[in-house]
Amino acid sequence: MTTLSFPFLRAMEKPKRSINRMETPPPLAQLPENLSAERVLEVQHYTNRLFGFTITRPASFRFRAGEFVMIGLRTAERPLMRAYSIASAPSAEALEFYSIIVPDGPLTSRLCQIKPGDEVLMARKATGTLVLDALTPATRLFLVSTGTGFAPFASILREPETYAKFKQVIVTHTCRDAAELRYSADVVNALPDDPLVGEAAAFHVMRYATCTRGSCQRRGRITDLMQSGKAFADMGIAPLSPAHDRVMICGSLGFNHNMQALLMRAGFTEGSNAAPGEFLVEKAFVG
Numbered sequence: 001m002t003t004l005s006f007p008f009l010r011a012m013e014k015p016k017r018s019i020n021r022m023e024t025p026p027p028l029a030q031l032p033e034n035l036s037a038e039r040v041l042e043v044q045h046y047t048n049r050l051f052g053f054t055i056t057r058p059a060s061f062r063f064r065a066g067e068f069v070m071i072g073l074r075t076a077e078r079p080l081m082r083a084y085s086i087a088s089a090p091s092a093e094a095l096e097f098y099s100i101i102v103p104d105g106p107l108t109s110r111l112c113q114i115k116p117g118d119e120v121l122m123a124r125k126a127t128g129t130l131v132l133d134a135l136t137p138a139t140r141l142f143l144v145s146t147g148t149g150f151a152p153f154a155s156i157l158r159e160p161e162t163y164a165k166f167k168q169v170i171v172t173h174t175c176r177d178a179a180e181l182r183y184s185a186d187v188v189n190a191l192p193d194d195p196l197v198g199e200a201a202a203f204h205v206m207r208y209a210t211c212t213r214g215s216c217q218r219r220g221r222i223t224d225l226m227q228s229g230k231a232f233a234d235m236g237i238a239p240l241s242p243a244h245d246r247v248m249i250c251g252s253l254g255f256n257h258n259m260q261a262l263l264m265r266a267g268f269t270e271g272s273n274a275a276p277g278e279f280l281v282e283k284a285f286v287g
């Protein structure tokens with residue numbers, strides 16, 4: 001995933017107190033208190049620019065489905081951290097992430113080389129806007145993603161509360177080609193066997209996958225397919241309406257912007273943790 005560094009990252013990485021000139025800087029092995037050192041458990045490469053990995057979970061680490069956390073590696077100077085959406089269920093023992101490899105990207109070009117047993121750094125706190133609590137009640141939940149923007153939706157699809165709150169969950173994933181759609185297919189196909197959500201997910205989840213450059217079953221940008229009504233006709237469902245739908249958006253900046261505009265034209269209002277609403281956009285992430 002292409003990720004943004006945050007203003008708070010700089011603050012986070014500052015030493016707790018200013019270092020007096022006479023003091024020796026902390027040794028490299030010493031991590032800032034807000035980071036923990038975790039171990040890589042599994043790595044799976046999907047294409048030459050997409051991979052997933054799981055790491056150990058600290059016992060004290062809590063998160064809500066859809067949130068992200070800073071993930072990174074040590075460097076000679078300081079930890080190099082980027083925001084990653086957590087793909088696992090909040091109850092999972094290990095933490096799963098899905099990443100793009102940015103050529104010459106300082107973190108992902110190194111992170112893509114990790115192997116089981118290697119160290120990965122993780123912030124102790126998760127945060128984010130794509131949470132169920134930030135949506136008002138409705139019947140259907142649309143999770144609309146491009147690229148690695150599907151990752152937070154893997155977590156939401158694996159969370160039992162999703163099915164307690166919504167009767168139907170429609171997850172869309174748009175990528176450049178069919179190979180890039182595999183991760184979302186694997187996640188959704190595994191849901192019926194999930195002991196926590198299997199029964200609900202088997203009947204209530206619909207996946208709509210499209211690609212825009214290679215050959216695949218369905219072609220087109222999801223924004224165009226929703227605008228024309230083709231996506232809803234293909235799925236045999238009613239078009240989007242704030243009367244019965246809630247939407248989460250996660251993908252590239254351009255996609256997030258276009259999808260947000262489409263929803264606002266349809267009369268949806270944006271929600272937040274402080275004021276729940278009818279749609280949410282992941283602001284911390286460019287996928």
Ligand code: A2P
Binds near residue numbers: 174175222223252258
């Ligand atoms: P396209 O191939 O037409 O650019 P990327 O891998 O570059 O992040 O793109 C992932 C998917 O998101 C691609 O299928 C891409 O389509 C699509 N996409 C990119 N920008 C937008 C946008 N502004 N609106 C809708 N879809 C977009």
